Structure formats: C-alpha cells, structure tokens
Amino acid sequence: MNVQPEPTAEPCDPVQLRRAFGTFATGVTVVTVGGECPHGMTANSFTSVSLDPPLVLICVDQQAIMHRSLIECGQFGVSVLAAHQEPVARHFADRRRPLGAAQFDAVDWVPGRLTGAPLIVGALAHFECELWRSYDGGDHTIFVANLLAVRREPEADGVLFVRGRFRQLDRDGIDVADGVPAWQAAVRGGVTG
Structure with a gap:
C-alpha cells in the first residue's frame, strides 16, 4: 500500500530544517573559478550525476558571489578535500577572507x-567542469556540469561535514577524534556525539 505523507500545517522552521539537513554526512569540496575574477567557496552540495556522459552537480546560493562567477565564467574546478585540509575548508567558508x-x-x-x-x-580528487544546464532550486541554483578532466589521489582519507562540524574517519570507519567505530557512534546518537 502506498501511503502519502501528511502535509505539514505550518511552514518548516528554517533553523530546525537546517539542523535536520545537517544530519546527512557529506564530503567537503572547494569549488573554484579562474579567469579575471577568481573565486572559491567551500561546498558540500557536490554530487555525481551520470557516468555516461560524465556529469556532476553543485548547488549554489543565488546570493553568493560564486553564483555570479559560475554564470560569467562557465567553467569551474572542484577539489575534494583530504582529511588534513579542514583549515582549507574553513578558509573558503570564511566570509571575511580576502576576495x-x-x-x-x-x-x-x-x-x-x-x-x-x-x-x-x-x-583527494580534482574535477574540471563546464556548465551544461542550470535549474531553479528555490534560494539556490542547481548547476549540472560536464566533466572535462578528472584526477584522483589513491589511498587517502577525506574530511566529512555532519551536524555543523568537520569530522574525519579513517579507512576502517573509526572516528579519528573519538577513536570509535562510526557504526557505534551512530548507534549512540550520531557521529558527532
């Protein structure tokens, strides 16, 4: 039997919605554009879409500098950050950094x-991309891009973002900060404790 969810009577509280979205652990990337006005931003909304043709997507706030930069440039790079690169993620997320x-x-x-x-x-990996399509996504734009080039580093660990915090898991799924297997942390209430 197919059961439809009840529509909510009230609009979602943005703070609670952001916290709920934050329970989904993601990798962390830095999206960049070159050219006359280079720009970078930390993003965790990077997703593979298709292998044939090779496509990826990123979601960017329509008010962000990166939004305008992507449209003007038409090409961009994505760097998937390694475990030791949390400071890089923080740098490109800092709105006070130089532009x-x-x-x-x-x-x-x-x-x-x-x-x-x-x-x-x-x-961990670099992707060079060219914009293919864009779609309205509320306060964000969903940019779908063709992959022009890919490079990856074998045998390295990545940095994760969950519940508003950066985390690191080693190859065995052990939380580097806690020394606890990820599945045990999840059973206890989440990777972030």
Whole structure:
C-alpha cells in the first residue's frame, strides 16, 4: 500500500530544517573559478550525476558571489578535500577572507589544465567542469556540469561535514577524534556525539 505523507500545517522552521539537513554526512569540496575574477567557496552540495556522459552537480546560493562567477565564467574546478585540509575548508567558508586572487594566497594550488580554475594541492580528487544546464532550486541554483578532466589521489582519507562540524574517519570507519567505530557512534546518537 502506498501511503502519502501528511502535509505539514505550518511552514518548516528554517533553523530546525537546517539542523535536520545537517544530519546527512557529506564530503567537503572547494569549488573554484579562474579567469579575471577568481573565486572559491567551500561546498558540500557536490554530487555525481551520470557516468555516461560524465556529469556532476553543485548547488549554489543565488546570493553568493560564486553564483555570479559560475554564470560569467562557465567553467569551474572542484577539489575534494583530504582529511588534513579542514583549515582549507574553513578558509573558503570564511566570509571575511580576502576576495579575488588574494583569497588563494593562503593555500597551495595549481591552475586547472583545461579551465584555469585553481585546484587545491593535496586534495583527494580534482574535477574540471563546464556548465551544461542550470535549474531553479528555490534560494539556490542547481548547476549540472560536464566533466572535462578528472584526477584522483589513491589511498587517502577525506574530511566529512555532519551536524555543523568537520569530522574525519579513517579507512576502517573509526572516528579519528573519538577513536570509535562510526557504526557505534551512530548507534549512540550520531557521529558527532
């Protein structure tokens, strides 16, 4: 039997909704554009879409500088951050950082071979992308992109973001901060404790 959920009588409280969305653990990326006005932002809304053709998507707040940058540039880079790169994630999430080329002075990067977008040195993977389609997503835009180039680092651990905090799991699923297997932490009430 197919049961339809009851519609809520009241609109969702944005704070509670954000907290509920935050229970979904994600990887952490830095999305970048090159060119005359380079820009970077930390993003956890990066998703693979298709293998054939190779497509990915990112979701960007329509008020963000990155939104305008993506539309103007049409190409971008994605660096999937490694476990030791939490400071890089924090840097590109900080609204007080310098803008333009100066924001990249604090990190090691190389220009993407095909896009010129800054790619973070030491990242688990780099994707060079070209915009293909965009869709309205409420206060965000969903950008779908063709992959132009991919590079990955084998045998490294990534950084996760869950419940508003960065976390690290080793290859055995042990939470680096707690020394507890991830499944045990989840049973006890979540990876973040």
